[in-house]
Amino acid sequence: MSEPLRIGIAGLGTVGGSTARLLVTRENELSTKCDRPVRLVAACDLDRASDRGVDLSAYWVDDVMELAASDRIDVFVETIGGEGGIAYETVKAALGAGKHVVTANKAMLAKHGRELARLAEASGATLNFEAAVAGGIPVVKALREGLVGNTIRRVYGILNGTCNYILTRMEAEHLTFEECLAEAQRLGYAEADPTFDVEGFDTAHKTVLLTSLAFGTETAGDDIYVEGITRITLEDIEAAAELGYRIKLLGVAMRTDTGIEQRVHPTMVPQSSAIARIDGVLNAVAIDGDFVDEIVLVGPGAGGDATASAVVADIVDIARNTALPMFGRPAGELTPYKRAAMRAHEGGYYIHCLAYDRPGAFAAIAGRMADHGISLESIVQRHRAPSADGADREAARNAQPVTMITYDTTEAEVRTALEQIERDGHVAEPPRMIRIERL
Numbered sequence: 001m002s003e004p005l006r007i008g009i010a011g012l013g014t015v016g017g018s019t020a021r022l023l024v025t026r027e028n029e030l031s032t033k034c035d036r037p038v039r040l041v042a043a044c045d046l047d048r049a050s051d052r053g054v055d056l057s058a059y060w061v062d063d064v065m066e067l068a069a070s071d072r073i074d075v076f077v078e079t080i081g082g083e084g085g086i087a088y089e090t091v092k093a094a095l096g097a098g099k100h101v102v103t104a105n106k107a108m109l110a111k112h113g114r115e116l117a118r119l120a121e122a123s124g125a126t127l128n129f130e131a132a133v134a135g136g137i138p139v140v141k142a143l144r145e146g147l148v149g150n151t152i153r154r155v156y157g158i159l160n161g162t163c164n165y166i167l168t169r170m171e172a173e174h175l176t177f178e179e180c181l182a183e184a185q186r187l188g189y190a191e192a193d194p195t196f197d198v199e200g201f202d203t204a205h206k207t208v209l210l211t212s213l214a215f216g217t218e219t220a221g222d223d224i225y226v227e228g229i230t231r232i233t234l235e236d237i238e239a240a241a242e243l244g245y246r247i248k249l250l251g252v253a254m255r256t257d258t259g260i261e262q263r264v265h266p267t268m269v270p271q272s273s274a275i276a277r278i279d280g281v282l283n284a285v286a287i288d289g290d291f292v293d294e295i296v297l298v299g300p301g302a303g304g305d306a307t308a309s310a311v312v313a314d315i316v317d318i319a320r321n322t323a324l325p326m327f328g329r330p331a332g333e334l335t336p337y338k339r340a341a342m343r344a345h346e347g348g349y350y351i352h353c354l355a356y357d358r359p360g361a362f363a364a365i366a367g368r369m370a371d372h373g374i375s376l377e378s379i380v381q382r383h384r385a386p387s388a389d390g391a392d393r394e395a396a397r398n399a400q401p402v403t404m405i406t407y408d409t410t411e412a413e414v415r416t417a418l419e420q421i422e423r424d425g426h427v428a429e430p431p432r433m434i435r436i437e438r439l
């Protein structure tokens, strides 16, 4: 056998703890598979008392910065988390010292991916990040290796289990967003502060990484359209179901004539599509390549063991010397990211208006759509009074929901039409819209 590969882990939380347990309990098996010893030699965390399912007393070190650049390790595993701070500092220190790095830190890579890819290349080190996108699903490997012969047209996915759990429960149990969020928190699927998940930022970080992998562009973490699920109502979900759709929070990376669309938003997807059938906390990533057409990978996007599975796969790649450039091409070959304007986005739209029940209101709304060349696939007046509070109650009593599905149009036309509909005064609240993804 060759020289051992020596691993140090920084951050022994859910993911780091499972990774340590996997490495310690499967050392022999992994070493056989790699034809060299693959060995945990150091672990660092402020909390030494928690039970990680394995005895780590032989591995503890105190100083994480010292560990990052230590001669005792070949691979620095960063499972601390956070966009900057100690995670970012230690990864830079490790790469600077020529250590390979394996990280699950999507926030850091979305923000600093371009710089870290260059740093890794300059020092001859490998920076692997399978665990940063869709947890246990090997999507980085699929894009960098399995589909390398393809020109990728679009990558999209359900990349956040918390949001998918909430949307699935809302539809299945006819519950509100708030009720499902509370249940997700009770079950430990959602954080006490769920902002990062439900406002779409976690999905955005993963989408940014998928964009760079798919299109060979520099990471552009600050240049992505993000809309979360907090404004999705049970009424939207039920209307979508009646129209043959389900609502999913999607991260989409897509090449267009004017640039790359990098967007996160609630999306109506046809009930017949593979992505529509992904329920609960599962993640799914669909990759559309010109030679393969579409493949869909489904699996657990979170959780200690599933994510540790991805971390260990990255370590094994390093042990086998099969490691690749971070985004599948040399850092110097990454092209600048050119964002396609969201207003130029083309697609179908679901639109919800709460229209006053009086002659001409319906016609005026449809007329505004026609003014903007928007053709309607369906328009339905629903005879259901929504619940409303306080001053809104009287207005809402005299209003009825109107839902429309448009044929393909542009976001600019839809937004302008909706602004005019609101100004015309036939609606009791600002109209809402949800984009439809053609799959």
Ligand code: HSE
Binding pocket: 159, 160, 161, 162, 163, 189, 197, 202, 301, 302, 303
């Ligand atoms: N919080 C994420 C989720 C997992 O709910 O899917 C980590 O990115």
